[in-house]
Amino acid sequence: MKSLLVLIPLAPLFGSLLAGLLGKTIGRTGAHLATILGVAIALMASLFVANEVFSHGFHFNEALYTWITIGSLPMQVGFLIDPLTATMMVVVTFVSLMVHIYTIGYMHEDPGYQRFFSYIALFTFAMLMLVMSNNFLQLFFGWEAVGLVSYLLIGFWFTRPTAIYANLKAFLVNRVGDFGFLLGIGLVLAHFGSLDYQTVFNAAPSHINDTIELFAGSPWSLMTVTCILLFIGAMGKSAQMPLHVWLPDSMEGPTPISALIHAATMVTAGIFMVSRMSPLFELSPTARSFVLIIGATTALLMAFLGIIQYDIKRVVAYSTLSQLGYMTVALGVSAYPVAIFHLATHAFFKALLFLGAGSVIHAMHHEQDMRHMGGLRKHLPITYWTAVVGSLALAGIPPFAGFYSKDAIIEAVQASHAFGSSYALFAVMAGVFITAFYSFRMLFMTFHGKERMDHHTKEHLHESPWVITLPLVMLAIPSFFAGFMGIEPLLFSDYFGQSIYLAPDGPMSVLREEWHGLIQFTLHGMMAAPFMLAVAGIATSAYLYLLRPDIPDAIKNRMGPIYRLLENKYYFDRFNEIVFAGGARSLGGGLWRVGDQTFIDGGMVHGSAALVARASSVIRRVQTGFLYNYAFMMIFGVFALLTIWLFKA
Numbered sequence: 001m002k003s004l005l006v007l008i009p010l011a012p013l014f015g016s017l018l019a020g021l022l023g024k025t026i027g028r029t030g031a032h033l034a035t036i037l038g039v040a041i042a043l044m045a046s047l048f049v050a051n052e053v054f055s056h057g058f059h060f061n062e063a064l065y066t067w068i069t070i071g072s073l074p075m076q077v078g079f080l081i082d083p084l085t086a087t088m089m090v091v092v093t094f095v096s097l098m099v100h101i102y103t104i105g106y107m108h109e110d111p112g113y114q115r116f117f118s119y120i121a122l123f124t125f126a127m128l129m130l131v132m133s134n135n136f137l138q139l140f141f142g143w144e145a146v147g148l149v150s151y152l153l154i155g156f157w158f159t160r161p162t163a164i165y166a167n168l169k170a171f172l173v174n175r176v177g178d179f180g181f182l183l184g185i186g187l188v189l190a191h192f193g194s195l196d197y198q199t200v201f202n203a204a205p206s207h208i209n210d211t212i213e214l215f216a217g218s219p220w221s222l223m224t225v226t227c228i229l230l231f232i233g234a235m236g237k238s239a240q241m242p243l244h245v246w247l248p249d250s251m252e253g254p255t256p257i258s259a260l261i262h263a264a265t266m267v268t269a270g271i272f273m274v275s276r277m278s279p280l281f282e283l284s285p286t287a288r289s290f291v292l293i294i295g296a297t298t299a300l301l302m303a304f305l306g307i308i309q310y311d312i313k314r315v316v317a318y319s320t321l322s323q324l325g326y327m328t329v330a331l332g333v334s335a336y337p338v339a340i341f342h343l344a345t346h347a348f349f350k351a352l353l354f355l356g357a358g359s360v361i362h363a364m365h366h367e368q369d370m371r372h373m374g375g376l377r378k379h380l381p382i383t384y385w386t387a388v389v390g391s392l393a394l395a396g397i398p399p400f401a402g403f404y405s406k407d408a409i410i411e412a413v414q415a416s417h418a419f420g421s422s423y424a425l426f427a428v429m430a431g432v433f434i435t436a437f438y439s440f441r442m443l444f445m446t447f448h449g450k451e452r453m454d455h456h457t458k459e460h461l462h463e464s465p466w467v468i469t470l471p472l473v474m475l476a477i478p479s480f481f482a483g484f485m486g487i488e489p490l491l492f493s494d495y496f497g498q499s500i501y502l503a504p505d506g507p508m509s510v511l512r513e514e515w516h517g518l519i520q521f522t523l524h525g526m527m528a529a530p531f532m533l534a535v536a537g538i539a540t541s542a543y544l545y546l547l548r549p550d551i552p553d554a555i556k557n558r559m560g561p562i563y564r565l566l567e568n569k570y571y572f573d574r575f576n577e578i579v580f581a582g583g584a585r586s587l588g589g590g591l592w593r594v595g596d597q598t599f600i601d602g603g604m605v606h607g608s609a610a611l612v613a614r615a616s617s618v619i620r621r622v623q624t625g626f627l628y629n630y631a632f633m634m635i636f637g638v639f640a641l642l643t644i645w646l647f648k649a
Contacts, residue, residue: 023114080134177236184229227287234270255358292332299325404483436537
């Protein structure tokens with residue numbers, strides 16, 4: 001079994017190396033076959049391991065390799081295989097395989113074909129190393145590796161200035177979060193003396209009353225500071241406010257990587273990490289409230305931004321931000337299984353929506369503005385119906401997957417008494433209406449109404465090839481079934497076992513007491529406010545974009561200040577540009593003027609040269625060339641030496 005576990009991350013890595021180093025030798029076909037085979041092997045092995053975990057209680061927690069030993073501290077590579085890991089492995093490898101297959105059709109004309117396949121397979125390897133880790137060192141390795149590969153993928157089209165700006169922005173913003181994450185790991189090492197998960201989790205209760213002084217005379221709870229620092233890392237990776245600004249700009253990368261980053265891999269790393277750290281977070285109500293408020297704010301404010309977008313990929317991107325906020329809210333109220341459940345269902349329908357958007361862009365000759373689309377339903381039937389499935393799942397309409405996971409989050413928030421839970425309940429309830437509105441706004445503007453594309457584009461419209469539509473169909477299936485098939489085992493049984501720690505008096509206990517079966521949950525949900533809000537959102541969208549398309553422009557003109565606020569994304573980018581980027585440039589300019597120009601160039605370089613020149617101008621006055629001057633200097637020197645000798649005698 002150990003060899004099989006090692007094979008899971010190494011198979012995509014081997015495919016990546018083949019495509020990257022031997023891409024010209026094996027050609028395009030060889031590159032995509034090598035990487036797809038590697039990810040397919042990882043998926044098959046992950047399914048086998050998941051079956052062993054859930055059917056036979058298989059559990060694995062061992063170090064495989066010791067990289068270096070510092071004193072008595074071993075730096076190791078090891079795997080922890082439990083229900084949480086098995087779930088993440090299957091989701092990551094399945095979505096990744098669909099993206100790899102889809103890429104054959106989407107990127108077939110791109111000159112960087114082999115390079116792209118190498119990158120996405122390497123991305124899959126990094127994510128698997130992250131979720132399979134059993135220690136903080138390997139977690140950090142996977143954490144940084146997905147960040148590095150995402151930098152390469154977002155800037156894949158490196159001749160575009162916007163792509164270079166976007167990947168640099170993503171890299172820098174994630175470094176801010178990663179700095180907090182590294183500090184959190186440092187605190188764990190300093191106070192627990194180990195980087196092994198199980199050792200730290202076992203020792204955590206004994207440190208619940210420990211304090212540290214960030215400022216002299218001001219003690220802070222060790223667990224609170226550690227958890228908040230770890231969560232700051234999650235804020236960067238999972239794009240929570242205010243570290244969310246990189247994710248919409250990452251749309252500059254090709255659509256397949258948008259799906260891979262935004263669906264099951266990079267952005268969900270933070271959700272997975274906090275769930276894995278549940279034994280620590282459950283010891284700090286303050287940290288959980290911090291998580292809750294950040295998640296609720298992200299869920300609501302990012303949903304508003306989805307309403308005004310016209311770029312089809314950016315609508316889905318802001319939807320991702322909002323849904324990540326929902327998952328974070330679930331973490332904040334200690335409903336970790338609900339967060340992972342929504343992570344899994346969201347992975348399927350969000351990957352479906354991204355790849356569906358890519359199919360539309362492919363058919364429209366890389367046009368992404370929905371104002372230039374319309375009426376595509378009859379031209380792209382498979383893309384349309386899979387997009388309908390994805391939109392219904394995102395909006396939370398039963399029996400589609402998003403209904404069950406999103407309703408479970410709302411139920412958990414209602415059952416919570418944590419500080420900030422009332423605000424979070426308002427945010428997630430309002431988000432239901434807004435999500436349904438913008439998801440069907442995208443559907444109606446793209447596939448319904450009159451055709452708004454130019455004549456040339458219209459003449460060449462046709463359904464995408466099977467390598468694009470097959471992944472859409474394969475993702476539509478779990479987008480429909482995953483919710484009602486997964487809710488009972490994931491939330492209302494001992495599915496996660498010891499891999500997630502749940503407080504006995506938390507919201508999950510309330511949800512389990514109120515569970516009376518799938519049918520009752522569905523019927524109750526259809527009579528509750530969230531479902532009504534979702535239906536109202538869809539109806540409002542249909543009225544505004546099918547029956548009265550003149551009204552949205554009128555509202556836009558009447559709500560000028562609010563629209564400008566949303567159009568400028570709450571001025572976060574402007575603030576960062578002025579305060580952080582501008583401040584860094586000013587600081588750098590000041591250091592350059594004072595340090596480089598004044599001290600180094602003016603003082604050390606030019607100053608030493610000027611000193612030598614001045615000294616030389618004085619000394620050369622005694623170099624007259626007259627013999628009597630030199631004789632006089634010799635006599636004076638002898639006299640000075642004799643005087644010194646006499647005084648010493």
